[in-house]
Amino acid sequence: MEEDIYVEVAIPIAQYKTFTYRINSELYRSLENKELIGRRVLVPFRKQGLTGVIVEKTKKPEFSVKDVEEIPDKEPIFSEKEINVIKRISDYYISPIGMTVHFFIPDVLVWKKKNGKWIKGIREEKIYVPNVVSTTGIGKLSNRALELLEFILERGEVRRQEIVELGFSLNSLKTLLKKGLIKEEKLIFREIEVKERKRIYLKEKILKKGRYLFGYKTQEKRVSDYMPLIYGFIKKGKGVLIIFPTVRSVEICYGKLREKFGDKVFIYHDGISGKEKIKTWFSLRKLSGVVLIGTFSSSLIPVKDLGLIILEDEHSESYKPLRVPRFDTRRLIYEVSKEKGCSLIFSSTVPSVEAYFSVKKGIFKSFGKRKNLKRDRQLEVIPLNREKLLSEKLIDEIEKSSNLLVISNKKAYASFLFCKRCEEEIICPECEVPLKVYSKPEKFLKCELCGIRYEYIKACPTCSLELIEVGFGIERVEEILRKRFGENVSYFEEGKDTKVKLSTGIVDRELSYPEFEVVINIYPDFLLNINDFRGNEKYFRNILLGYTKAKKKYILITNSIENEAVVSLKNMNPDFFYDAELKKRQEFELPPFSKLILLTFEKRELSLSTVNEIFKNWIKDSGIEEINYRGAFYAYYSKMKGKNRIQILIKNMKEEEKNKLKLLYEKCYRKGIKLIIDVDPKEII
DNA sequence: AGCACGCCGACT
């Protein structure tokens, strides 16, 4: 008699473990393809059923287990190689394995059993749209549900995630759906136009196997440099994967590559339809010599004979998700290239300090010749006049140009409202941070942390003195420009052909922006003022990218003329900035000279002493002899949605001791404290 | 995480 098979299955729940299931001999016999690792399985879980992925074979356990209910696919969705990478990433980032696996599965393949029926694609992004025109005559409704309905009516369409983020309960959402007041719809991006395939003669270029950093050229130029390279790989029957941080960039690059390589080019991101995702996913396992362009959710698609991975905009902050699994795409891609033995190119017009350091240390090679910036356009660095954001001279400058981009890094109208008598800002009662002033369509206040809106007020609620608006954002800049140029001002994204275009920045959006005759960058100094060790780097990237988009003249309005970033730009020498920044990072033991783990503890009424006690007990209980940490301290945002936020920063924890943090997580969980473990944090907030 | 379960207060 054939024996039953036991497997470890990763299930999408926030637990640091897999679950054991049995595959009965009959089900196993019925499989045409007998590979088990990487298989999608439908398993009973509690009273319901979930989609899991087999990550290991195992022996019959002591405890009783349930049977795998179904194996729905003809073949595994991941090869062993992807599973190995997932395991390493899950370990490194102390991110529950099930959540990590499920992050990379197309949402249509995540099924769930409810009331005895399997529902397909439950994780597919849903949007909610109103089914009524107003809140009148809709019958009785709880306050919270009514508020939610009003919100959905106001916005027209709202993503599920936004609803949760704004602190509405999913119960209110359910109520509205049940009463037919709103409708659920699937979010599907528009189809992209693909131009006719041009006949283009390319000379193929062969890349020597290795890891490269491709920096300092604009993204547009890099993409055209990839063409002969891709051709070389395709001709050899090897696959190429290109990753971008945003869907927009993916779409633009897809269009460009389709023109050259036709149906050899595939696209994958969260916005394409479920059918398309599955088709792409499974066909890439079989096709040789194809190109896949996608967002980071395509990092683990099993592409046949992958020869090269390109990570575009390597510096991008969106490569680290803000929710579990909290991995970093750069590390993930590095692991994939190691596992699959393929070449790797990290690319950015202004590479991250870490990437620059990797080249210095010889871990990465420089791709192409390293050049200084070209001094082929005018550069003006002028100080900010706070009274008058745009001087007469500047207005004249704008008047002269017919094609001009104005960058103002900060959104909204003003930073906050301030009472001179009380010396107090108007703050969010839940989060205790100043409320931002917005001006469209009318003035209102909004908390940037919890997203709640408040009515605009003119007078101080305590002393009735008239409040003043402090700071400025892009809406203020727009107001000033409109006074002078009226209809000749628009936001770049609107796609209107006006004389003056406005933008909050072009980082991660390089491909969408053409070159402008003149670019004015108004006071990106805000980036320096936030509590973030990468502030300098962000500032440098911001000011340099502005320069690359200016054909004739670049005007930078800044008060940080002594900052290395500005000096570096003036000298047309990026290395000057990187070397100065690395020196600082070394001095303060910051990445890449140290490894950080940021722990954030969240709970209502949580105190520093409680966190200190829990942490110290954990050190004792888990037998850690040496640990270098700072804290506990209140987070930069010490309160969010009514919960206190306390942090501890661990430096250089031994790799083999990191898994002890799971114990701390469970300990906190039992005390009702939410612990966020962020390995290699991008910023400390 | 996500769900069932159970308690509690508000409102018919």
Add this chain to the structure above:
DNA sequence: GTCGGCGTGCTC
């Protein structure tokens, strides 16, 4: 009485 909000326990 019963509906919705919210805390907690548990998952092969």
